[in-house]
Amino acid sequence: MPSTKTALITGASRGLGLALARLLASEGWALVIDARGEAALEAARRTLEAHTVVKAIAGDVRDPSHRRALAQAAADLGGLDALVNNASILGPSPQPQLLDYPLDVLEQVYAANVIAPLGLLQAVRGQLKPGAAVINVTSDAAVEAYEGWGGYGSSKAALEQLSAVLAAENPGLRVYWVDPGDMRTQMQQEAYPGEDISDRPLPDESAAGILALLHSSLPAGRYLAREVNLPEA
Numbered sequence: 001m002p003s004t005k006t007a008l009i010t011g012a013s014r015g016l017g018l019a020l021a022r023l024l025a026s027e028g029w030a031l032v033i034d035a036r037g038e039a040a041l042e043a044a045r046r047t048l049e050a051h052t053v054v055k056a057i058a059g060d061v062r063d064p065s066h067r068r069a070l071a072q073a074a075a076d077l078g079g080l081d082a083l084v085n086n087a088s089i090l091g092p093s094p095q096p097q098l099l100d101y102p103l104d105v106l107e108q109v110y111a112a113n114v115i116a117p118l119g120l121l122q123a124v125r126g127q128l129k130p131g132a133a134v135i136n137v138t139s140d141a142a143v144e145a146y147e148g149w150g151g152y153g154s155s156k157a158a159l160e161q162l163s164a165v166l167a168a169e170n171p172g173l174r175v176y177w178v179d180p181g182d183m184r185t186q187m188q189q190e191a192y193p194g195e196d197i198s199d200r201p202l203p204d205e206s207a208a209g210i211l212a213l214l215h216s217s218l219p220a221g222r223y224l225a226r227e228v229n230l231p232e233a
Helices: 015-026 038-048 064-076 103-127 150-169 186-191 203-215
Strands: 006-009 030-035 054-058 080-085 128-137 174-179 221-224
Touching: 006 015, 006 064, 015 030, 015 038, 015 203, 030 038, 030 064, 038 054, 054 064, 064 103, 080 103, 103 128, 103 150, 128 150, 128 203, 150 174, 150 221, 174 203, 203 221
Parallel strands: 006 030, 006 080, 030 054, 080 128, 128 174, 174 221
Antiparallel strands: none
């Protein structure tokens, strides 16, 4: 039976993106997924395809032609109930202080973490169904001044403001900017090279909060993924 709901998730070959894709696949959502690594994305596709329809397109969300390909895949599946802008890049590892931050790298961080999410939203705007959810994955570094996190954190702060304005301009969409919290992921390990991050929660816990948002009628706004509280039925 064809799925009644469809989601596009970027950065879905591992970590939070893959965890969320697994949850949605278990519910029968059709999926469009992407990642830069073709081999890891193909492995994710094979896993997810056991449960639902999956279109996997390898590429970089900074590339306009890749964003157009994702939009076409969404159109082929009949439109989107959810867009999850999860793909992002950390920047240098370890994270440098701002006075030492290479500006050419900062441009790439902003291109991936700010420009690309908006560019993808523009590309799929015609495929968003009424009341569709837009999830922009952000970070506590967007609102806290952590030393060494000026590049990544400021890019996520820009994404949060962009999300807030999008919500104000598009009341027919459910725009959420979601802080997943610290997670046991490859990006987290890259942020803290050489440190033991085994005490961080697995991304599945944050993915469950995002799934709850997708099922909710909560107003647009900023949410902590692991603290999403839904009204009792």
